[in-house]
Amino acid sequence: MTDTALVIGGTRFIGRHTVAELLANGYQVAMLNRGTRENPFADEPRVTHVEGDRTNRTDLRTAALSTDPDVVIDCVAYRPVDVETATDVFADVDAYVYVSSGSAYAAEEIPKREDDTPLRPCTPEQAESDADSTYGNRKAGGDRAVFAAAEAGVNAMAVRPTIVYGPNDYTERLDYWIDRVISHDRVIVPGDGDSIWQLAYVEDVASALRIVAERGEPGAAYNVGDRRALTLAETVSEIAAAADTECEVVPASADALAAGDLTPDEFVLYREYPHLLETCSLAALGWESTPVAEAMARSVADHRDSNRDGSKWDPGRAREERVLGVKDTL
Incomplete structure (x- = not known):
């Protein structure tokens, strides 16, 4: 039986490449987004679109019921509460993978390691902010929500890319x-x-998300960047x-x-x-970086x-x- 993956996001950059990666590896794919951007997979029969707002619990629940996903990859969770809600709604999936960020790290170390380098704090005010200056704090807060969900029995994991580049990169x-x-x-x-400032090729980030969903350890975080x-x-x-x-x-x-x-x-x-992430944990799962x-x-x-x-x-x-x-x- 073919597994179904729900990608929250899916049309713009990391999400778009993640959908392509999942399709290339035999998944049926559903995308949850507001439908405000052109759908690059509109003619792909293996991809379905669920319109909804990922910050709305009812919309997440509708997506869960209508797609019954085995795997959820969350590309657009920007506040800790987004992760808390998603890990609750999708508590029974085989894998929930949260796209975090290398900016979640607080300490300037070379390299930054998942289990050793401290994360940024996230105050209640930062958790609700939309400011660029709180992005790393909010991503760190999302990581902690993943860890808490895993402690409660959810198969939740985090992937921390550094700056991502490649085709369709809207950041320019x-x-x-x-x-x-x-x-x-x-x-x-x-x-x-x-x-x-270590970069991460977008197709490698997409493959990392799939591999972590398939082989990652619940409660773990995995750095991703060019080797x-x-x-x-x-x-x-x-x-x-x-x-x-x-x-x-x-x-x-x-x-x-x-x-x-x-x-x-x-x-x-x-x-x-220098901003450099150690990627040995991800490589140990069989992930490889594109030359x-x-x-x-x-x-x-x-x-x-x-x-x-x-x-x-x-x-x-x-x-x-x-x-x-x-x-x-x-």
Whole structure:
């Protein structure tokens, strides 16, 4: 008998790739969302759509009764109460997997480990907030809700991706760098270029969610990120290779950037302290990471086929040109 997976979300980015991953591995799939976005699986007979608001308990209950899922993958739980409600409604499923985040970690450690690195606190006020500044706190609160549900006998688990990239990435964080590489032969990277903010290829996140649902331990959390973590300068070089173009990486210190009234933090994917997640627990379940060159090639190809340019992250090319001019005189 074919298993049924309910994906809460399912049309935009991580959820979309998760549906594709489940289909590729023989599942019947149902999606619960509000139906406000185009459904990429509208013509797929193995995918059904349940319209509803994931923050509404009645809508969750309707989805549970109408789809009778074996597995639930929750891509859009942004408050601890969302997880608490879902683990109650879906208490009897074979696996409930919550998409958490590497930003749930409180301590700056290299690497961040699931059982050792402390999580952020989540106050009642933070738990109800929609502010970007409380995102990690709310994700950590969701993790604790998973742990509590597992203690009560629910087969609940969490997956913590770091920054996710790949086809259909609406955040456009990597698109900024792809656009820079394709459009210019010299690209500024802040600092010495050795900033590390580990990325996670979206198809690998999707496979991690399926594998954890099938083989994970209730009450456990699993980090997911590229097994080969790149520096920012290496990321630019990998993009250039994938785009089959030449691009000079130009490191610029904070003092050099000041010539263009720029600061390192204005460059997306820059991080002063490395963010690196250990992924051994996930690998022990049989998960593998896509080679970076392959993941980057797919990301660049998708970028070229899209209308995304990452311009919302653009610190200003004119200001960068001033920095390049100053560096050329040194």
